Amino acid sequence: MIGLVLAAGAGRRLRPYTDTLPKALVPVGAQDAPEAVSVLDLTLGNFAEIGLTEVAVIVGYRKEAVYARRAEFEEKYGLKLTLIDNDKAEEWNNAYSLWCGRDALKDGVILANGDTVHPVSVEKTLLAARGDGKKIILALAGDRMPVLTRLFPSPIVMDIRAGALDDLAGVLADQRISDSGRLAVAVSRGYGAQLRERLAPSLPAATWFEVGGGTLDEAVDLADRMKSGDFDAVVGIGGGKIIDCAKYSAARIGLPLVVVPTNLSHDGICSPVSNLDNDAGRGSYGVPAPIALFIDLDVIREAPLRFVRSGIGDALSNISAVADWELDHRVNGEKIDGLAAAMARQAGEAVLRHPGGCGDDGFLTVLSEGLVLTGIAMSIAGHTRPSSGACHEISHALDLLYPRRAAAHGEQVGLGAAFATYLRGDHDGSRLIVEGLRRHGLPVVAEEIGFSDEEFVRAVAFAPETRPGRYTILEHLGLSAEGITEAYAGYVAAAGRPV
Template identity: 55%
Template sequence: MPLLARFVTAPLVVEVHRGALSELAAILADQRISTSGRVAIAVGPTHGPIVQRTFEHDLVEADWFTVEGGTINTAVKLVEQIRQQRYDAIVGIGGGTVLDVTKFAAARLGLPMVAVATNLAHDGVASPISTLDNDAGRGSYGVPAPIAVLVDLDLIAQAPPRSVSSGIGEIVSNLSAVADWEAAHALQGEEMDGLAVSLARTSAQAVVNHPGGVTDDGFLATLAEGLVLSGISMVVAGTSRPSSGACHEISHAIDLLHPDRRAFHGEQVGVGAAFAWFLRDEEEMFRTTVDCLHRHGLPVRPADLGFGLEEFAAVVEYAPQTRPGRFTILEQLDLGPARIKAKVDEFNDHVYARIATADGSVTPEGRVL
């Protein structure tokens, strides 16, 4: 008998709107995550005290823990603190660092985890991956995805603009990651998951085609929902493939080679995606990616990330080593140092020309206005 359906682990609740944080206690109870409110809540040092005051009369049975830094040691410390008491669940309220630490701790303790995002920097809000710094640089750890996701647009509006717009680069890079996965399927026989591809691609296209910006609630809701769907696509696939290709290899290389010069993750993968489309010689997708990044004020060129062309070429050369066994356009072309440098130079010129055209200072034919 054929299998007529499959079971996909997905959040019980996804709430994206203003005031979502105030519904946390009710959601914990209504969804039987914690009817008593006996939960461990992890927060960051900046917004933690403010958030805690919000629940002065709610969740009185909860214990609060401050997360400082996004390292494996921080996550292990949180595990040791929480395991001293009995809790129904762990709630992470914060940005990507707090959520990644909390997801890891929840996995180690075997507790369900609720994610409350205070920025939209990347798709970790609903993903089955925790990215933490370790002695070797930075590592990705497989963890259960959150059982519930809340995105309070009031909190998002208070976040630094870069920490919100970074999520645009993250979600737009899905299109490049899917292209890498399709190439790996066609050329290497790697198995693909159509549902995961649909979730990753559709969420990215919704953001790319939305006319609004980070000051618009409608756009923020689309971005937040897209990042959630991107995380679920990885759950469906059982791998980060739907949202991680050459774009992320380049970002990981920056993290490892220049840890003191990291930009936001979404900013790095956005530039990586634009470069990957240039390597594929897919002009339409290159333009779409560059135009989207530029319109939202995100980095597009190596210099926008603080790197010279030779430095960026060295990053690209190192990038395949960050994901051994993963087939992307970088592995497909297998360029040597000299060709990489030439491609980086061409890419930089191409981006300059496209931005000038988008700004209206140069026509598509190259005529200066």
């Protein structure tokens, strides 16, 4: 048996320390320590302590630094080091590093990552667990080795500013998302075609695919068309339907996704969910989160104002959704992810309390960030609870009961959030949401989106049936139609009807 260390990665998150060193050689510990110790030092020391005499190290990024210290490490730890080159260290992941070191695996290895600090007890535990025909043994964190951090998917590029699209090709190349420029770009037939004319000169190697709408069949067809090319990534440029199609297609063919929204109508721009129409109505499909996101505020301003307003309603609804999640936790013990809840709530609060208007760069930036953070919160939680509660149940009910009359999603969930907050007894919070909606020209009562009081009450009564198993203030109160009518009358009296 030998030791095997995967130490080929670039470690970009540790810059500037990794500008000249691979991350396995970055010193760790106290800055005033008499001797600089690296992660590789600690790992080799562990291997020597358990009696190994040979270690293979997969190197790639800044590998010359490891080669320069090989003799020093061999003498210091009494080990024979074999360095194995990974020629694609900055392009591919650990799976390829393992492939590069496949010859070392035949006699058995203890594997360690070149960026993981751990005590020698881990190696000792692994050795002690051998036998009984076991082929692979994993060391998992337990009571005596707490997990100190966690990883969650998020974009490696998030560029939100006026003119962001002008640098699209350069940023994708700099971040090694697409050095070659071979991109599969999904666009709409409308405004997307105009953006194609603008962007095509800077993306000469891209292949452009027009998308008609947001159905599952169209997303599958788009993936099938993209399969024939040799692409680095998929780029979705457009509104929610186009982006959802691009999300699903990228996941289906196993390529990273770059998102370029042309409006801010909802929080799906960075979520791990693709919402597509299918034969049964509409389905939500789990997909990887985008690897990069470009929001050009000049492009956003060209979209109809109602799209920005819809995004505002969607962001503000987070405040009510998180409150419902916390209610479920208190009453039923539902597990709540504190980080996801904090991100979603603060995204909504930032939009609620920003003094700017729908056309201001500052406000549009905060709204964009809020919608992105909401998507990341859903990725962290693994579900939609950070952004979906009674507010969304009410919106779903309106969609199902009155499909030809439904308003914009953000308008409905914004109104739903204000009413659900009122139902919780948080009348001050409801008033703040109402004021925020009104300030940006969004509806706060049902008649402003074309529904009578009776129709809205019917939707609220039906709302719990749209998400069986979800517990919100609606399920908690279990109000009858008469109870909802009385509560809504009180809400309208507090909010005020339109003049």
